[in-house]
Amino acid sequence: MVCMLALGVSQAHAQSAVTNPPPAAERSAVAYDPRQHDALIAERRAGRIASAQALQQLKDWLALPQGALDDAARRRLASDAIAIAADDGRFAEAVALGRQFPPGQLRDYALGPLAVAARRTRDLALQGETIAVWRARQPAAREPRIHEAFWRLDSGDIAGAETLYRELAQPMPTELADRVALLELRGAVARAGGDTLQAMSAYSEASTLRPERSDLRRETDFLLADSGAESSAFEDAEAAERAKPGAFSALALSTLQQRALGQRLRWATKERDERLGPARVVALDRVLADQEVALGRLDAAAAAAPPADAPEWHAVRVRLLSDRLLALVERGRPADAIALYGTLQAAGTDVPSYGLAAAARAFAQERRSVDAVPLYEAAIAKAGPALQMPADSHFGLVYAYQDTGRFEEAEALLKRIEDATPAYLRLAPETRRPNSQYTDVNGMRGLLALYGDKPALAQKSFATLTGEAPLNAGYAYGAGLTERLREHPEAAVARFEAQAADAPFDISARAGHVEALLDASEFAEARRRAESLEADAGDDAEVRNLARKRRAITGPLLEVEAGASTGGSALASREWRVDSRLSSGLIDDQWRVFYDQSLGHGDTSIGDANRARAGLGLRWERGRWLAEGEVQRGNGGPYRTSVAGRVDYRAGDAWRLSATYDGDSKELPWKAKVTGVGAREAGASVGYVVNESRRFDLGWKQLDFSDGNLRNGVDFTWQERWISTPRFQLETRLGVDASRSRAQDVAYFSPSSDATAQLAVRAQWLNWKSDERQFFQAVEVSGGGYRQAGFGTGPLWSVRYEHRWNLGPRMTLRYGVSISSHPYDGVRERQRGVFLNLSMPLP
Secondary structure, three states, X not given: OHHHHHHHOOOOOOOOOOOOOOOXXXXXXXXXXXXXXXXXXXXXXXXXXXXXXXXXXXXXXXXXXHHHOOHHHHHHHHXXXXXXXXXXXXXXXXHHHHHHOOHHHOOHHHHHHHHHHHHHOOOHHHHHHHHHHHHHHOOOOHHHHHHHHHHHHHOOOHHHXXXXXXXXXXXXOOOHHHHHHHHHHHHHHHHHOOOHHHHHHHHHHHHHHOOOOHHHHHHHHHHHHHXXXXXXXXXXXXXXXXXXXXXXXXXXHHHHHHHHHHHHHHHHHHHHHOOOOHHHHHHHHHHHHHHHHHHHHHHHXXXXXXXXXXXXXXXXXXXXXXXXXXXXXXXXXXXXXXHHHHHXXXXXXXXXXXHHHHHHHHHHHOOOHHHHHHHHHHHHHHHHHHOOOOOHHHHHHHHHHHHOOOHHHHHHHHHHHHHOOOOEOOOOOOOOOEOHHHHHHHHHHHHHHHHOOOHHHHHHHHHHHHHHOOOOHHHHHHHHHHHHHOOOHHHHHHHHHHHHHHOOOOHHHHHHHHHHHHHOOOHHHHHHHXXXXXXXXXXXXXXXXXXXXXXXXXXXXXXXXXXXXEEEOOOEEEEEEEEEEEEOOOEOOOEEEEEEEEEEEEEEOOEEEEEEEEEEEEEEEEOOEEEEEEEEEEOOOOOOEEEXXXXXXXXXXXXXXXXXXXXXXXXXXXXXXXXXXOEEEEEEEEEEEEEOOEEEEEEEEEEEEOOOOEEEEEEEEEEEEEEEXXXXXXXXXXXXXXXXXXXXXXXXXXOOEEXXXXXXXXXXXXXXXXXXXXXXXXXXXXXXXXXXXXOEEEEEEEEEEEEEEEEEOOEEEEEEEEEEEEEEOOEEEEEEEEEEEEEEEOO
């Protein structure tokens, strides 16, 4: 029975030879006779009847009434049935018989098979009981002691098993069977102790001594897989199976194939990261195709396997599907990965940790971080201490927390990661070897500050990091991204251009470069680089996300501004207006055709007026320049047909210059419209941008009325953000303006001179965040003074409440209400209003 020891190692390694029992009509139903028993055993040994048929006859005799059999016959029948069942691989039946007929009632020759069956089914209690009886009956025999050693290994007593092995090895046995059994034990002990090479040596030596033992070959191949050569182990097993069918069970082959495909997936992922172009995903596609073949092979074999093997087949299938889940994510097919995970989830499958992490990545790539968070958390919890911090799952969870507005949890996890990541490796061969993960964590700290609306802190962090490690691609990317978000487009382009020279194949750097070019309106160069990047790495999640953003920026766009108010008699007692623009996508990387429409209505004390104007125009935008012009036609007035234009120039990252002209001004007072007066509008402005938190603007505007009146005005604005956190921003806007009008004897409000000084305080809260989708509430309170010639100075104030939704790249919706108080001609008026602004990219 020593030759059967390997059958108890694991279910995946064992052979399953199942023969269907004969129909009931063919079974002998005669009374028990010892001579018939002897003949049955002889026929079975000679191979003239199947093991299943012999076993069924033995079980039929055992089922006879108690008085039909004496104890000796029943013990012999049970012993033979257990031996045949174990030898035929029907271990569950052998164990069931062993429970019905305890080891103490069995003959000696049945104890070994029962011990193997108990080990095979992981019934440690029955295994130990059987070995104890066996040792008591044969205290000097080697075989029960070897079985005891295996039982100790199964019980976790590696030291006890090793002690038994040393006792059995002194002196070294000379009998071939004993030597092979001892080598098997040595291999099992070494394997349990983690010494894979020693275990492989033992099994290889045993296989050399007994080349007909397929189970020894199986053990060697599984150990080869354990040592990191999964693909070689599977190829070796397939070759052995072709040379000698039955050398490997279907379960063993499927297990090795799953492990080999897992290793090939890791290789294919590394190959993808080291290549560009279509060739980078060829290996991944092959793995996916081979996984489909392996699944078909596994399902077909599992359907024909005995029910006792079902848990092992299920475990292999779950691992193979989890590998496929990861392969789909790595191949850039997150939607397919999510669909596969949904199937596993619906079936109640217990997905392993790495499968959960892969599903989390798929949800994150599809901008569904709210679904990714619980999966990342479950993956980390399931992995337990085996997952060393920081792992990719920890980094992914930090970003997922950030993308769902759970900023405190993101900060807490990042702090734990920092505490667990020293600057130098603790167990390196030499002292003070730098820890590469330490640089990744530092980069994440800077990015987290940037994504958390703390760009000044991020800029300081990346300035320090790039100074210490100027060639670090992650730090350079973070510095370039910071310049972008600090509204320094040209500085950002310069940083990414420098990084393109240092790291020309870095995907993140190339994607960042394209986004910086888009910010700088260098659309042609952005397109060329984006197309090159998509050709080189179109499967990458960052590249796919960039393509989506670029389509939104360069594609057609609908913009709507609408408002209505009531309560002001000086300008209009009631009014509403809707201005909209529909723009084409970029043509030749610089041109857009647009259609403008303006509709409005005003009720005044001298009559009502309607306004309708449509215009068709052309916009040119390239680099620092933006120019547009349009031909427009209104529903009436002296300037019914007119033109409008605009020119903007960005003089570096700081200065912004602009000039505008409108031949039929939309700022025309309603009372002027009622009396048939029109106005042409001209303006110019200069702005100085320090960063996203500080800006100064100086502007001039002139309204040239058709009745000879002329109004000139200047204004100065200082905007400052004082508090900026992930959830809350507080900023102020100080505005001062003054104007003069040539004529006062007109029907509309036209003071000879007036001036305003006003301070506005705006507070904004983030209430909801899901990736790029956000919801803000904002309150703006302003107050100041208004001075009008002939009427002195009076206070003015306003309160504005709004909702703002960011629903994706360039898609925003703002709406709200306002109330204000303003003196006109010495009379205080209170206005109430509503507004809505929409910006929406079109497909």
